[in-house]
Amino acid sequence: MPELPEVESLAGFLREHAVGHVVARVDVLAISALKTYDPPITSLGGLTVTGVGRYGKFIDVDVDGLHLVMHLARAGWLRWREEMPVKPARPGGKNPLALRVHLDNGSGFDLTEAGTKKGLAVYVVRDPEEVPGVATLGPDPLAGAFTxxxxxxxxxxxxxxxxxxxxxxxxxxxxxxxxxxxxxxxxxxxxxxxxxxxxxxxxxxxxxxxxxxxxxxxxxxxxxxxxxxxxxxxxxxxxxxxxxxxxxxxxxxxxxxxxxxxxxxxxxxxxxxxxxxxxxxxxxxxx
CATH class of the missing domain: 1.10.8.50 (Helicase, Ruva Protein; domain 3)
Structure with missing residues (x-):
């Protein structure tokens, strides 16, 4: 399971590669991974990635004030692509694709999840605190307030x-x-x-x-x-x-x-x- 150091690194990677780019579209292949419906995930299309943060093991992608919040769970992972495939994504495979985010320059990232136990979770919210797992988090051990x-x-x-x-x-x-x-x-x-x-x-x-x-x-x-x-x-x-x-x-x-x-x-x-x-x-x- 990705923990704080890996999630922090993934957030930093997205901060460097995704911020400033417009979300072209989002493909959802595993509907079970999507935990919210309002705002719809399609509302991210045409908006700009303005920041990327971390809450515990959650990654928070700020898209013009809407937040794409992701938890990779035990067997999930984020895979960056400099060039997204032209062919539409299909479900299945060794590491089944759950979500694909296309950016305006042709790059983007996939969320995949291996195994039969599915725990990967994706939320689109107006405030990260709307995500139950974020709202109940204890203090971050790398924050200055953790003494x-x-x-x-x-x-x-x-x-x-x-x-x-x-x-x-x-x-x-x-x-x-x-x-x-x-x-x-x-x-x-x-x-x-x-x-x-x-x-x-x-x-x-x-x-x-x-x-x-x-x-x-x-x-x-x-x-x-x-x-x-x-x-x-x-x-x-x-x-x-x-x-x-x-x-x-x-x-x-x-x-x-x-x-x-x-x-x-x-x-x-x-x-x-x-x-x-x-x-x-x-x-x-x-x-």
Whole structure:
């Protein structure tokens, strides 16, 4: 799933390549991806792209005051084209096309989504706050207003595992499965640690890990072409997706805990005092 750093890079790419161009037309191939009907998506035609922003994992394309807001979900992606195909787009294929945006200079972008679980969502609204997922977002961890005190207020009193808290978009915006693993590895913290149990020192370390990890990832992704972002993300990860490989810090073997529809990776030496976590749903640290 694209997370804050990749979405920020995609937004920056569109900012550089799409702003100033007129939307020639929009083709919708997966009607299930379109979550709004007023204004109609056809109303974007003839309007100019004036800006591109990001809200958590949402991309916001400002088109003369109307907002094309996109969430790529688990298996969605944005593919930029310098020259759009002449032939009309057709549904189907390995990465089925959900939406195609044509610009006045012949360029544009596709939204595709692989797999059978469809979660990609597209909205056309007058204000991004009209999108339910945007309206309920927690603070952005790269915003100036996100401070150590902000994080302390978030974790205090929450008897929930820190891994789940970091992934909750209503609590902190933009962090998903991959970067929560990375943040916790940098912070040397068990993914199952209870949020309310964090000491002041641990909160400070977690704050620095959140901001530092995300800023580093954003910087690495800066200027990377959209089609290369997935590979860049994977190459920069320390523990996520690297079960069975040596930890880059201590050399211990990175381990995994699997759940019904996801998994997490961690280093026992760096994060759990050398003790492995039981690999089963609702796992607890082995005694």
């Amino acid at each position: 150590k005190e902000t994080l302390a207020g978030i974790v205090g009193g929450r008897r929930t595992q820190i891994k789940g808290l970091l992934r909750d978009q209503k609590v902190i915006a933009g962090i998903g499965n991959a970067y929560s693993d990375e943040v916790l590895h940098v912070a040397r913290m068990s993914p199952f640690k209870i949020s309310s149990s964090l000491t002041e020192e641990e909160i400070e370390g977690l704050y620095e890990a959140i901001v530092g990890t995300l800023r580093d990832a954003v910087e690495r992704a800066r200027g990377v072409a959209a089609q290369d972002l997935k590979g860049e993300k994977k190459s920069g990860l320390r523990v996520h997706g690297r079960a069975g490989q040596p930890c880059p810090v201590c050399g211990d073997t990175v381990r995994e805990v699997s759940f019904a529809d996801s998994s997490l990776q961690y280093c026992p030496t760096c994060q759990t005092g050398g003790k492995p976590l039981a690999d089963r749903r609702m796992s607890r640290l082995l005694k």
